[in-house]
Amino acid sequence: MKILITGAAGYIGSILVPTLMKDGHEVTAVDNFMYGQTSLLDCCNDKKLTIIRGDARDERLIKPLVPKADVIIPLACLVGAPVCDRKPLEAKSINLDAIKMLAALSSKNQMIVSPTTNSGYGVGQDGIFCTETTPLNPVSLYGTLKVELEEYLLGTGHAVSLRLATVFGISPRMRLDLLVNDFTHRAVTDKFIILFEAHFKRNYIHVRDVTKAFMHVLKNWDHMKNEPYNVGLSEANISKMELCLEIKKHVPDFCIMESQIGKDPDQRNYIVSNDKIEKTGFKPNVSLQDGITELIKGYQVIRRNQYSNV
Numbered sequence: 001m002k003i004l005i006t007g008a009a010g011y012i013g014s015i016l017v018p019t020l021m022k023d024g025h026e027v028t029a030v031d032n033f034m035y036g037q038t039s040l041l042d043c044c045n046d047k048k049l050t051i052i053r054g055d056a057r058d059e060r061l062i063k064p065l066v067p068k069a070d071v072i073i074p075l076a077c078l079v080g081a082p083v084c085d086r087k088p089l090e091a092k093s094i095n096l097d098a099i100k101m102l103a104a105l106s107s108k109n110q111m112i113v114s115p116t117t118n119s120g121y122g123v124g125q126d127g128i129f130c131t132e133t134t135p136l137n138p139v140s141l142y143g144t145l146k147v148e149l150e151e152y153l154l155g156t157g158h159a160v161s162l163r164l165a166t167v168f169g170i171s172p173r174m175r176l177d178l179l180v181n182d183f184t185h186r187a188v189t190d191k192f193i194i195l196f197e198a199h200f201k202r203n204y205i206h207v208r209d210v211t212k213a214f215m216h217v218l219k220n221w222d223h224m225k226n227e228p229y230n231v232g233l234s235e236a237n238i239s240k241m242e243l244c245l246e247i248k249k250h251v252p253d254f255c256i257m258e259s260q261i262g263k264d265p266d267q268r269n270y271i272v273s274n275d276k277i278e279k280t281g282f283k284p285n286v287s288l289q290d291g292i293t294e295l296i297k298g299y300q301v302i303r304r305n306q307y308s309n310v
Contacts, residue, residue, distance in 0.1 A: 004069035006030045006056035007076030014039035014172040016211045039173035057098040066105040074099040081140035095145045112159035116150045119143035124270030165203035165232030170298040184295040192255035196264040198241035203232035203272040206286035229277040237271035
């Protein structure tokens with residue numbers, strides 16, 4: 001198939017693009033390379049790859065590309081609550097308006113597979129798993145934009161929304177501002193962390209398993225289309241303190257301190273059921289423990305905090 005990906009050189013895209021081509025697909029990768037990343041260089045020898053340097057919001061750039069695609073994967077995004085709060089107009093134009101434009105230019109016989117987020121659940125009920133039918137209650141602009149996007153895309157009748165858990169793991173376009181990646185980096189480099197509201201829970205998923213989820217949708221489109229799916233590790237609905245204790249198993253001298261004063265700016269707190277996508281045959285490969293091991297190894301290479309979306 002011919003696949004159009006915006007934001008293709010990002011944290012997820014730099015894993016997804018080579019995986020798609022290895023599976024025989026042709027990829028048109030659009031990215032403005034705003035972080036100076038070189039993550040697709042290793043793919044340039046593959047004749048199935050076309051790279052276009054440009055802005056996903058530029059209709060003149062995007063319009064001629066859409067009709068040539070069998071699949072559209074909109075990855076271009078300002079990811080996370082902090083950056084969206086700092087740049088609200090830019091966040092709306094990239095995270096919502098540009099993807100609506102893509103969808104409006106597309107036709108019913110094309111597949112749209114969009115990453116959204118389980119951030120939309122906001123603050124869940126203690127001990128109750130959030131499912132795809134749980135009312136959405138985002139507590140950040142990032143979550144709100146993703147919720148609005150999902151509603152719009154599913155309304156087209158030819159889209160799948162993947163509500164991603166907090167992603168972790170090594171990628172050619174690395175990010176240190178994601179929770180597992182951040183906490184593990186602090187353990188390796190600083191040896192200590194101060195937690196605010198350490199009991200807050202969320203779900204996690206490895207970046208390679210995110211790619212696996214996209215591949216799974218493409219192979220099971222007829223059974224999965226027009227639906228949202230939570231994508232996370234079912235055994236990793238854990239609190240920030242529990243996450244730090246998992247990291248401490250690998251970094252014994254990691255000092256974990258909990259502050260009773262102050263609030264976490266990210267007020268998400270929920271646990272998530274991934275049963276719906278698992279019933280379609282999807283199962284993640286990478287455990288949280290294996291991901292932490294991978295990150296510790298990667299942080300022997302990365303020392304400076306230059307890899308983030310902030």
